[in-house]
Amino acid sequence: MSAVTLGKAITQGLRDALAADAKVLVFGEDVGRLGGVFRITDGLQRDFGEDRVFDTPLAESAIIGIAVGLALRGFRAVPEIQFDGFIYPAFEQIVSHVAKYENRSGLPLPITIRVPFGGNIGAIEHHSESPEAYFAHTAGLKVVAPARPSDAYGLLRTAIAGDDPVIFFEPKARYYLKEEMDLPVPPLPLGRARVAREGTAVTVVAYGPMVETALRAAEAAAEEGTSVEVIDLRSLAPLDVETLVTSVRKTHRAVVVHEAPVFCGFGAEVAARLSHDAFDSLEAPVIRLGGLNVPYPPSRFEKLYLPDADRILQAVDESVAYG
Amino acid sequence: MSAVTLGKAITQGLRDALAADAKVLVFGEDVGRLGGVFRITDGLQRDFGEDRVFDTPLAESAIIGIAVGLALRGFRAVPEIQFDGFIYPAFEQIVSHVAKYENRSGLPLPITIRVPFGGNIGAIEHHSESPEAYFAHTAGLKVVAPARPSDAYGLLRTAIAGDDPVIFFEPKARYYLKEEMDLPVPPLPLGRARVAREGTAVTVVAYGPMVETALRAAEAAAEEGTSVEVIDLRSLAPLDVETLVTSVRKTHRAVVVHEAPVFCGFGAEVAARLSHDAFDSLEAPVIRLGGLNVPYPPSRFEKLYLPDADRILQAVDESVAYG
Amino acid sequence: MAEKPLAADGLSPQQLLDLYRKMVIIRRADQEALNLQRQGELGLWGQFLGQEATQVGATVAMESTDWIVPSYREFGMAMCRGIDPGEMLGYFRGLTHGPWDPRRYRFLPFTISVATQVPHAVGFAMGCRLEGSREVVLCVFGDGATSEGDWHEAMNFAGVFQAPVVFLCQNNQWAISVPLRRQTAGSIAERAQGYGFAGVRIDGNDVLAVFSAVRSAADRARRGEGPSLIEAVTYRMGAHTSADDPTRYRLDSDLAPWSSRDPIETYAAWLRSQALLDEGQADSIDAEAEGMAEAMRGKLRRLPLPSPAASLFDRVYHDPPASFLKEREEFEATLEPVE
Amino acid sequence: MAEKPLAADGLSPQQLLDLYRKMVIIRRADQEALNLQRQGELGLWGQFLGQEATQVGATVAMESTDWIVPSYREFGMAMCRGIDPGEMLGYFRGLTHGPWDPRRYRFLPFTISVATQVPHAVGFAMGCRLEGSREVVLCVFGDGATSEGDWHEAMNFAGVFQAPVVFLCQNNQWAISVPLRRQTAGSIAERAQGYGFAGVRIDGNDVLAVFSAVRSAADRARRGEGPSLIEAVTYRMGAHTSADDPTRYRLDSDLAPWSSRDPIETYAAWLRSQALLDEGQADSIDAEAEGMAEAMRGKLRRLPLPSPAASLFDRVYHDPPASFLKEREEFEATLEPVE
């Protein structure tokens, strides 16, 4: 066992996928020679050659568009979108084709779109977005957002080996998060949440970068005598409703948290679903926490914009105090 | 008073806006000589000239991009996106600029993006989409979706005269829906829902094309002795939570319906919000109805994909029967 | 048109006649589909009247192992690839989004979203190249498509990666109601140069010119010499689709010069002048076309309504999530309520 | 570089000297900003070292009533427009998304999302034309930007609507780690022809060449002769940004030929050869640059942290919805909890 960062786990996942299947191709802006602006693809071009790991011109729509063409040709395309905020030029290709092409052709469409996402990195505009709800709402896509290294590795291997398109959101502020593990870990099926911490008083639902924050909040709550259960969704679409409902049947209270703005965010799906499926178990309204309903602010203000452990704690207290 | 269709009310709204302010420009694919594929801009180029009502090349991103430039120059841009399914190429311009440019520049950004949306018209792929949740989730945008002619006129005038960007969704399957009215009606403030039908047993929340369907369901329910209140949201962002909560405080039950897939759709926001704000009033879980979580199907199957009055009635019955 | 020996050189009399035959047949299918739409059998029809030479010439110029990536107006091309026209009409009848197996015919699905298929074609061709295959991709789009960002991005990728792809613009001079001069600054063919590859403007109503331009572009691609752009200038003689009313934006006089340049008539005249087509052959081709039309009509009317659950759910995921299968079950239950 | 009388012709000795002065000053600002970033005062810095001639030549060539639509690397241009550099650094310090009033300086905000400003520039220019104004728009972008769909769509619109816009590509030969040959098929300047307007490739390290190309393109636009594209070939001497490590993808030997073509040094040599610059003037310009750097540093350090509620909420809507104002209030309450 050794301490592996989330970033390195993803690198290893890509490496092992490239080694396992000659049809796997990794491409995007600056992923080749440079090894990616976050160094996630570091060394891959050197080891697998320029045919299998290549830089593309600066054009996100074409990056995804050629991924569709390559997938139809029989390749397993693993394009990278350099930052969350630059996935929007590819939205048409993703919504009209990546999500729908299987439906129209009957062919498999093995595409895993890697997207470093989320804020808290002190960046300028467009580098801290959390666009996951757009994709979760798009039928035909699978959407995952791991929070810890082993899950990142396991989900990535499953995504790349699978025949359906997956939007793979990497919590970039957590690339240095470490976990003791031995790689490779087995591929992890999509669609299974995990109980990241057991508790009895309130369920906190999170994914991606907010899982770590939720765990910190749970730690603090424990010190105050409140037992918080933390669920790491891992996969947004499909959503593991069963694990959620099971937890809320036990705690009777829930808080859902993400970085994206609350309004019509993914937390709305979780809250609506829990409020429906666990209606009789809930002893307090499901509280949603998220970014403010404003454009992502200049970085000096991002800590005020994003949920943090304190806000989660407050919500937990509010939930416990209810009724 | 005379019977005015929704389509004609919008045409008149554009006409009156063009007449009221020389800075208003209407443009898009086929809106000029042809008068739009739905004839909504019929006669406008003839009456206001080719400078103010003009055809553009086939490029949605540029259509919205030049709208930003024109708005910064001081014009009131009213671009049309020909069909819902063709707004995705413009997603980057909308999310990164239309929504955020005021924030970055401090300047007004008077842009009203007209989008005929929704299904039920027997069309081929990409012509029946309901992409409103993508925009409702995008901070910085206002999103409206009228259901009847007078509202369409009133909201459109407000949108065009205002200094903020508005995504204006037109329920294309209802372009021929009629209302007895005298035009012009006064501009209607954004952000106010209306009680389209009063009732006591269940609240049905709808917008755009589904309002008419909900009203038909309410009629049928009345015959069965169930009193349904129908709320027409009119505006999705901002959302008139007060009207919603007031209604549910009265009926204690709610169903929310739209054409878009349920998963992470706008109904999730409504359900999450109601389940939270009216937690103590709700006697049954909020039920969400919508399109299936699959790509919009071939037209022969759209009636099975979309919610209809029957499905609304079933949900109403289920809600009433609950607990 | 009599002085076309060069282009015709490589083709046998039989092949030359077959070009005519194919044009006649696809035109008949186009006309029949229009009738079927008017009779309410189809939700929509997009005529390709006037564009037969481009569709036939280009398809025949490609090898059978090559791939075609179409827009939505390439029904004629699909027929030339052997896809059953009656089956295909299922698309326009609203029965299915994908009536044929793209791998079997090496013909990808129709793409409605203008220009978005162009990067698919380039990616596919990049894949061919990576595999060291000799397959080439023919990518087809309209004049309007060249205004979209995807078109440009794909051109540039094709140039950078030297993808074995032939770009064929069916410049029919209209994008719905917008004429070329309001659509396109500069020239479509000339744009190729800016991407570092060859671009030519040819007479899209001349089937032999199309054949020869596409064939030599495909040959170059096959030899590893990269992409080419061919702008085939033709004319959309009909409406944009059955939902369109061109009288609102187009004058009869706009059409007139093109009526006299009908691709089938001019080619027939040339074949006759070369004694490659006689009355008997023409009649038997017409009869064949008639038979095809009847078969197509019959096939369309007999197309079964696919099972709703299968249509809606079975081609969304290859590996459907459990929750999705549950939704499928729930859906099926609503169709046949359990007593 | 001594044989440049033509380009210099229209400029007075004073103006010629001022080009030098501006280049020296913006280079000093660039260097100072890099230091400030290293000291932790800025979150990010994007050097423009080596691109001073393009930035100064182009900005000075435009009239003061003209508009500039930049990408993100045009700090030097913004300075030439009189925007306070210390204030501007607030952007890179993470204090604000828009540190200046775009109307006052006729300089639109930085655009990070590559190429997306190009359609804005075209729309703005279309607006100028509709108003019958004589104002012209200068739109600036990098070589990488030309690969994006938005770039193409905007070029085509500019051509179709004959918008009074000058497109200036600062081809610094890199887009982060991707060199031009892997970025761009064909040639950037030549692409203009495909859109029906003039494209030229010029030496972007020659301030007079830039001035003269931009001036004549702006003049043409002002006369109603439509858009032009100028590809100014220069070189990014530094890293992409302070977050980048070019040693991973670029050799020292790649840089060498460009070091000897430094835009300021070559221009200074020419000025000296024409007796337009003497030691005293050079010293006083250096001193001015030093003063500017000190003022910039001081200004940056004194920049107040704006009020959080105002920063987050006050520039989202001109007409904020009531629910939004309530959210603002709730936010303020979390900042200063009521006892």
Ligand SMILES: Cc1ncc(C[n+]2csc(CCOP(=O)(O)OP(=O)(O)O)c2C)c(N)n1
């Ligand atoms: C992205 C997109 N925008 C708009 C449309 C609506 N539309 C359908 S066809 C068409 C015109 C296409 O013109 P062209 O590319 O010349 O092809 P043609 O129809 O002439 O064959 C338009 C605007 C669309 N299908 N896709």
Ligand SMILES: Cc1ncc(C[n+]2csc(CCOP(=O)(O)OP(=O)(O)O)c2C)c(N)n1
């Ligand atoms: C749409 C988009 N995709 C990706 C990025 C990330 N990115 C920032 S700058 C850059 C390279 C830009 O190169 P170029 O246009 O040549 O400008 P330069 O930085 O050389 O001035 C990239 C890929 C971005 N900002 N926007």
Ligand SMILES: [Mg+2]
């Ligand atoms: Mg056309």
Ligand SMILES: [Mg+2]
């Ligand atoms: Mg560059």
